[in-house]
Amino acid sequence: MSQDLRPLLDPRSICFVGASDNAGRIGGMPIELLTRYGYQGKIYPVNPKYQEVFGLPCYPDVESMPEAPDLAVLAIGAKDVLPMLARCHAKGIRAAIVYAAGFAEEGEAGRRLQEAVQAFSVETGLVVAGPNCMGFANLNTQAHTAFASVFNAVPMQEGRGRISLLTQSGNVCAAVYGLVRKLELPVSHFINTGNEACVEFAEYLDFLVDDADTEIVLGYVEQLRNGPRFIDACRRLAQNDKVLIALKAGTTDKGAAAVQSHTSALAGDQRVYRSVFDQLGVIEARDFAQMAVLAQLAQLRHRTAGERVAVITMSGALGAILADRFIESGLALPDLPQEVQAALRKGIPDYGMVGNPVDVTGNVVNDPGFVHSVLEALATSPALDAVVIYAPGYMLDRMADSIVAVARAHNRFFAAIDTGHATSRDLLREAGVAVFDDLGLAVAALGPFLSWQERRRHRVLRAGSRGAQPLPVNQPALPDGPLNEAQALQFLGSAGVPVKAERIAHSAQEAIEHASHLGYPVVLKILSADIAHKTEVGGVVLNLPDAGHVAAAYAQMLREVGERAPAARLDGVLVQRMEQGGVELIVGARRDPVFGPMLTVGLGGVLTELYNDSAHALLPLDEEDACRLLRQLVAFPLLDGYRNAPRADVQAAAQAIAAIGRSMTCAPASVKEIEVNPLLVRQQGQGVIALDALILAG
Template identity: 50%
Template sequence: MNKRDISTQVAAVTERGSLRPMDLLLNPRSIAFIGASADPSRLGGIAIDHLVKFGFEGKVYPVNPKYQEMHGLQCYPDIESLPEAPDLAVLAIGADMVFPTLVKCHAKGIRAAIIYASGFAEEGEEGARLQQQIADFSREHDMAVCGPNCMGLANLSTGAITAFATIFRDYPPNTGAGHVSLVTQSGNMCAILYVAGYERGIKFNQFINTGNEASIEFAEYLEYLADDPQTHSVIGYLEGLRDGERLIRVSEKFHRAGKALILIKSGETEQGSIAAMSHTASLAGNQAINRAAFRQLGIMQARDPMQLVDVAYLAGMKDRSAGRRIAVASISGAMGGLLTDLLVSAGLEVPVLPQDAQRILKEKAPMLGMVANPIDLTANLYNREGLAAEVFATLVADSNIDTVLVYATGYLLDRIADELIDASRRSGRLFIAIDTGKAKSRDDLERAGIPVFTDVARAVGAMATYLPWREEASRRDHWRALRTEREVATGEKLLLSPRMDEYQTKRLLESHGVPVCAERVARNADEAAAFADMTGFPVALKILSPDIAHKTEAGGVRLHLTNADAVRNAYAEVMDNVRVSQPEAELRGVLVQKMEAGVGELIVGITRDPIFGLSMTVGLGGIFTELFRDVSHRLLPVDETIAHEMLKELRGYKLLTGFRGKPRGDIAAACSAIAAVSTLAMHLDGAINELEINPLLVRAEGDGVVALDALLSTTPVDSNS
C-alpha cells in the first residue's frame, strides 16, 4: 500500500510530545490496544487485523495479560509494561473499567485515547455520571478522548486504522492519499457513508466516528480538519450540536481554505418552541433555524447518503466557475425537456438563450432540433464532426449561462469527449455530463474536471445543492463581514426591565429607528375616550399587560371604534374579559391606537436558538404566516441588503410589489425597519428571549412602515456579570 511518509504529516515537528493531543488522536505513529484480542472477528482484534493487513508503518502494542503474542505482534500484560508511551491508546474494554484505565494511560504519558464501550450517557443517570468523569478528567489533563460509545477512527492516508469497522475488508482503504474526510455522530452512518463514497470513487483521508463526545465535540473535529492540508473537503452526519459559536468560527475557516463542508442533519425537532410566547418562536423551530444557519455558514446540507457523496463528488471540481443558470445540451429532445423540468423544479434556472445566440446556433448547425435551451443535438452527432464544439462555444459565450449540462450516452459521449474537455478548459466553466450508457471516456472526463453522472435524478439532486452554494459565496462574505463589524460596534449591552409591556417595547423600538403607531396609555374609560378623540377616529383599543402576549385570545382587543361611547364600552369589555381569562395578570390599562391602513403586513421577530443564539424570522402577515408559514430565517446580524433577500424569498413577496394593480409597498422602509430590529436585538443580546413586531404595516411606496404591535420577552440579568 503506497502511503505518504508519516514524517511528512508532522511537518517540522521533531518531538511527538510537542504535538497537540488531537494530532496524536487523528495521526498516530504508535498505538496501544487495551483489551486486545487475538480473534480478528472480536472487538479488540478487528482494528489490529486492519493495521497489520493494510501495512501500518507505525508501532502497534496489543495489551492483554492472557497472551504473549497476537497478530504477529508482541503482546504486553498491562499499560505499565509498554516500552514507551504510545501516541494513542484504544480502550476495547467494558464501561466499568474505562475510567481507571484512562487514569493509567495518563500516568504512562499517553495523551490521546479512543473508548469503544457503550453504557455511558445513553444508558441513564449512572452512565451519565461515568461519562462526566471522563469529560472532567480529559479536560483537566488535556487528553484528547474520542467517544465513548464510538466505532473509532481511521487515518486512511497512513493506514492508522483504529476503528472496528469490518467494511474495510470489503472496501479496503484507497492507495495513496485521500482528500475527503468523513465525520459522523453515528457509527453505522459512518460505515454507510464510507461505502457510498467509496462506490462513487471518493478517496477518503480521515474516517471519524465521534460517539458520545464526552471530550471532543463534533465541531472540534471539523476545526482540526479545516486546518488539515490533507483534507480538501468534509462530509458527515450530525444529529445534535452543542457549540454553535464554534461551528460559526469553523465555517469561516472552511471558507478561507476553500474547502467544502457537506452534512446530513437529522434529529431536528419543532418541539422546543411549543411553549413559546410569540408567533415567531412557533415559526422558527430548530429545523428551520438549522437550515438557515447552515446556508449562511456555507454548509451544504444533503438529504440522504447518495446525495451527500454526489455533492462531495461535484465539490471536487472546484477549479471551474459555476452557478444555477444552466444550459442543457442533449442528444435527445425528450431527455432535454425532462432535464429542464427537473432542474427548474429543483430551484435551478434554464434561461432561454438570446435571439443572437439562437441565430448563431442555427447558422452553424441548421440540423439542430431545438436551440432556445434546452438544445437538441439530435443524432447528427454521429455525422457532423465539430458540431458539439460549435454548440459549446456558443453556450459559454453567453453571460447568462453559468453551467453546461450535457446528456450523451455511451458511444456518443465518447465521440464528443475531446470537445467537452476543450470547451471546459478554454472557458473555465463547469461542464457536467450525464451518461446512462457505458462511455469509455468517463475517466478522461473526470481527470479533466468534468463530473460524469449515470443517473439523471442524482445529477440534478447534487446540482441543486452544489450550484447555489457556489453562487451564494458573495452573500456569505457579506454576512461574515457584517457580523464582524457589528460585533465590534455593538458595545455595551442595554439593561431592561424584566417585565416589558407593549408600550415600553415600542418606545425601545422607536429609539432604535423603527417607526411606531400613534398611541396613548389610558388608565380608565374616560381617559381612553379622551385620548381617542385627540388621536382621531377610528381607533383600536388593546389591553396593556406584561403578562398577556396574545391579546386577542384573551379578549383584550377591540378594533374600528368610531366614537367616544364605543371606546368607553370597549374599555369595560376588555377589562372584564381579561380579568376572567387571565386573573393573575398585571393590568396597566389600555393602549388607544389610531387605526392604520397599508399595502401589506409583515411579522418581524427575533428568537434565541439554543445552539446558534439570536436569529430573525420575517414573513408576510395574516394567513401567509398562520396557514402557509411563508417565512424566511437568518442568524443575526441582518442589514438592509439581507432584509431585502429575506423578503424576496417569501412566496407572497409579489403582494408588496404592485401585484395586479395594487400600490407598491415601501420595501426600502420595510428593509430599514428590519435592519433596525436586528441592531436593537444585538444590543439586547444576553437580556432577550424573544422580540416581535406583529404586524409591521407596510404602507404605499414613499409612505414608510409602522409597527402596530410588539412584544419583548427578557431574561434575568446577572448583576455580577
C-alpha cells in the same frame, strides 16, 4: 478552550486495551489493519490473555508498556472505562477512544457515567473521544483505530486523501466511506464522534479546517452542541476555500426520536439548521449517495458555475424531462440569446430545439466541427453558467474530443450524463467534466451544487463576520423583569424601528381624550407585562369609530381581562390610531439554544401559523441581508406588486428588520426574545410601522 486533537487523529503511537488476536473482534480488527497497511508508528496491544497479537508483543496492562503512547483505544465494557482512563492518564497517555456503549444514550445511570467521564477529561486534560464511538482512521498515515469492516470490503486507495468524513454515527461513516471510495475519491480522515462527551462535532471540524490534507468535509449531523464554534469553523472553511457537505438527521418527529435514542442528541429545529447551513455556505445533502456525488462535484468548485443551465440532448423528450427536473430543483434554463440560437440553427434541423434545452438531434455527431461550435457558443455566452450534455454512450464518445477541448479552453462548468457505457469517461473527467450515469442522481447533485455556486459567486459569507452595530446613544435602559408593550415599543423606537404613536389611558375618559387627539378610528389594547398574547384574553379591540364605542370597549376589555387573567398586573390601556392596508410581517429575534442570536421573518398577523412561511438568519445582519431574507418568503410576491397591487416599501422593511436584529445583538443577556407582530409594510415610499411589540426578559 481548544483541545489538541492530533493524538486522536494523527497518533504516532497507539495502545489497544482489550486487544484481540481475532481480526473479527473489535479489539483485533484495527490492529490487523494497522499491520496490513504498514502504519509506521508503534503499536502496543494490551491484554493479559495474550503474549503476542498479530506478531506484536502484547502487554498485560498499561503500566507495563515501555512508554506512554499518544493514544489509548479502549475495547472494554462501559463500567470499566473510568478506572482505565485514570490508569491511562497516570501512565502519561494524552488521548483515548472509548468504543463502549451504555452511556447517556441508555438512561439515567448511563448519563451519570458519561458525566463522570466528561468531568475526568476536564480535570485531567485527557482528550476522550466517544463514548459509543467506532474509532477513527487517518488514511494518509494508515493510523486505523476503527473497528470498521468497510476497510476490508473496499480496496485501499493510492495517494493522499483530500476528503474527510465527520459523522455523528459510526455506521454512517462506514456507509459514506464505501460510496466515496466506489467513486474512487481519496479519503483523508474517517471520524465518527459518538456521544461527544468530551469532544464535539464543531471541535473536530475546527481541526479539519487547519488540516493540510482536507479540502472537502462530508458531515452527518444529529445535533450541534456548540453553535458558535460551528459558525466560526464554517467561516474559516470558506476563507480557506474548503467545503462542508452536510446531512442533517431528525427532520421529522420520528427521526428526531430516533436520533435521541441513538447518541442522546436533540435534533433541534430543522428550519433553523437549514437556514444556518445556507448562510454559512454549507451544501446540504439528503442521502449518502447524493453526498458522495456532491463530494465529486466539489472538486470542480473552481470552475465558473451558477444556476443558469444550458441542456444539450439528442432527444426532445429527454430535454423536456431534464428541463422539468432542473427547474424543480431550483435551477434556471434561460432562453438562449438570439445570436446563439442563430448559430445553432445553422447545423440543427428545423425540428430540433435551439432555445434551451437544445436538441442537436442524432445527426449532429456526424459533424465534429459543428459540435465544437455549439459547445463553444454555450461556453462563452454570458447568459449561462453551466452546460449539461445528455447522450447515449456511443454519441458521447464521438463528442468527447470537442467537449474536452472546450472544457479545457474555458473555465465554465460542464457535466455529461452518459446513458450508455462511454469509453471516454476518464478522459472527460481529466478535463474537469463531471460525468454521471444516472439522470436522477445527476439532478439531485447538480441542483444543490450549482445553487451553492450561485450563492458563492454573488455573496460574501457574512455570518458572524461583523460585530454588533452600536445602538443610538439615546437607547433607554431596559427595566428589570418583564416589559409591557409601551416599554417594548419605546426601546425599539430608540433603536430605529418606526413605531406607532400611542397613548396610555387609565380611565375610559382618558382613553376618549387620547383617541380624539390621535384621530379615529382607534385601537384599544390592554397594557400588561404579564400578558404576552392579548387577543386570547379579550385584550384587543379594533376599529373603534367614536367616543361611545371607545368607552364601551374600555369597560368590556377590563371586565374580560379581569375574568380571564385575574393575576395579571395591569398598567393601563394603550390607545393607537387604527391602520388600514399594507402587508403585515412578523419579525422575531431570539437566542437560539444552539446558534445564539437569530432573526425570523414571516407573513404576519393572524396568518403566521396558518401558512408557516418564514425565513431565518444568524445575527447580526444588515439591510442587504434583510432584503435577501424577505425574498426567501413564499409570500414575497405580496410585497412585490402581486397581480398589479402597489409594490410595498421593501427597503424600509429591510431597514426596520435590521434595526430589530441590532436591538437583539446589543440587548443584555436577560432579553430572550424580541417580536414585532405585525410590522406593517406600506406602499413603496411610505415606510413601515411596528404596530405591536413584545420583549421577553428574565
